[in-house]
Amino acid sequence: MSVDTVSLSGWGRTAPTTAVRFRPRTHEEAAAAVRGRGPRGVIARGLGRSPGDAAQNAGGSVLDLTGLARIGGVDASGALHCDAGVSLERLLRVLLPLGWLPPVVPGTGRVTVGGAIASDLPGLDHRRSGSFARHVSALELLTADGEVRTVLPGTALFDATAGGLGLTGVILGATLRLRRVPTALMSVSTERAEDLDDLLARFTAGGDRLPYASAWIDLTARGRATGRGILTRGEHATPDMRPAHAGRTLLSPRSGGARGRFRLPGCPPVPGGLFGPAPAALYNEVRYRGAPRARTGELRPVGAFFHAADAYPDANLLYGRGGLVRYRFTVGYGQEETLHRVVRRIAGRRGPAVRAVLQRFGAADPGGLSFAAPGWSLALDLPAALPGLARFLDDVDEEVAAAGGRVCLAKDSRMRPEAAAAMYPGLAGFQELRARLDPTEAFRSDLSRRLGL
């Protein structure tokens, strides 16, 4: 097991801290690292894609799980056992030719199965499928005593671990229920919406016929165009939809058809932090105008549909030394006015907001600290160096809380502890379970210290 002392930060590159990093290759090595932890505890880390400080532990130990990355076989029912350090990107690459897909696919494939469970990722089809942990039929959890337990859905420990940000223990492996897909292609519909009302209406209008849906909002547009955007929806293409020359390798994401015929997905990222608001507005204008007014039935490879951003170099580097803050919140249906107000306020600030994604959630997940709840979810990337951003986000926190909404903990890097407590009624129960199971607080992170989780 390799051990080194490193400075770690999240994907947003804010608030780096130093810890001793262990890279276990076996369960025994992981257990030894947990047993041998120092007074400042230990936390698991996947690919470090969480934008905030969830996967760092100042002065303590960090268990980098990416060395534990075996993938088992898929049984007939679509159950698959894999190690927690496997990335979803790799799972997708391995499974797609076999006609399977990870149950929930987030906006980047560069996250681990452990990270996906620990932040209970909601996918683009949350209304249909719920978040990631719903599709986990068992997981192996390394707890403070150094023992490995099998944790089953429906138990308190499972619900605390789903979305539990690594604070209940280290997930070593999980059994996932995969989704069967007919082809490696998505049938995609794209439409432009003139303003936020139009966007919300279009979102709702199609029902859930196309289960995967998300929209990009142009947060630099003002006046009548405030909240305009592009809505993208998709479903798995069936064999009869495939382009004639795609040939026999329909399930392979690297088939000639997929390579040659399809443009690079989406738009390349631009340096939101380095550029001022004017280039950001120009970029958004081009992106908006460049999208089709309405197009249906376009075929895209699965990888390109879900992980458009992964095709480009990491966008977080473009935010300069100050790094980026990702802010993701959700408000319930009926609270559209709050969404409007927040979008108007951000647009009014003329900030260089380039990445802004709107999604729709279905029923809340069982996880005690899971993020998703029925309603709208908006995710923004903002340069941390933006003047006045700290206070501005505090104000938005208050608006979101007043509307009964919540801000995503897995992405957080700046919330007030009181705000987190107010937004997550499940927190008290979570803390109680932790106090009982792990009285010495073996599992700790910078996030848990900062928010008092």
Added chain:
Amino acid sequence: MKDAFGAPQSLLVLGGTSEIALATARRLIALRTRRVWLAGRPSPALESAAAELRGRGADVRTVDFDALDSASHEVVLGKVFAEGDIDVVLMAFGVLGDQARDEEEPMAAVRVAQTNYTGAVSAGLVCAGALQAQGHGSLVVLSSVAGERARRADFIYGSSKAGLDAFAQGLGDALQGTGVQVMVVRPGFVRTRATAGRPEQPLATGPEEVAAAIVTGLRRRSETVWVPGSLRVVMAALRHVPRPLFRRLPV
């Protein structure tokens, strides 16, 4: 823990009655700071400073700390760190001295040097060690432009700050990669109790300006902060002025 904007949740002030430090503490409390330690020589002023910060919603405690008693620093500051993480240590103690008297009374001059320099060396090393064990935190050191180039008018104070400044820079380099940041703050003339009655110099500021610059420096994770910022250029030029000419400058 500090948030993405470098705003700390806990603060330790060494020199708990310093006007610059208290102005900084007020700003940090308005952001995220909830736990504050004011370390200083026991006095009613220290207690009333604590009471004032409590009124702003922080949990404030005072602790006896004498910069001149270097031998005690490890124990005194060790106790503070044992009570919980400290995100920012603000080293603000210091005495200006009285140049004319200090030239006459060597022991008085030594006290200036011991407070500003040796006191800071022991306290700085103790805090650096504790921060390093935490794996995070900032040590903010109040140096001065007076240390950048010794002047006839205050070279005793200036030389102590020069020593402090060099020490802090070296410490910052030594702590690279440990998660601990050392920030050297070099204010010019600041209108405070300490400078009351002295002739004001060009580019003078107030404690609020220094406090604002410290908060910005924490956000940017700066290594050096000049207050006002224009002093960086001014001092870069003054540094290279030949001595015969420098002696005659009205600075």
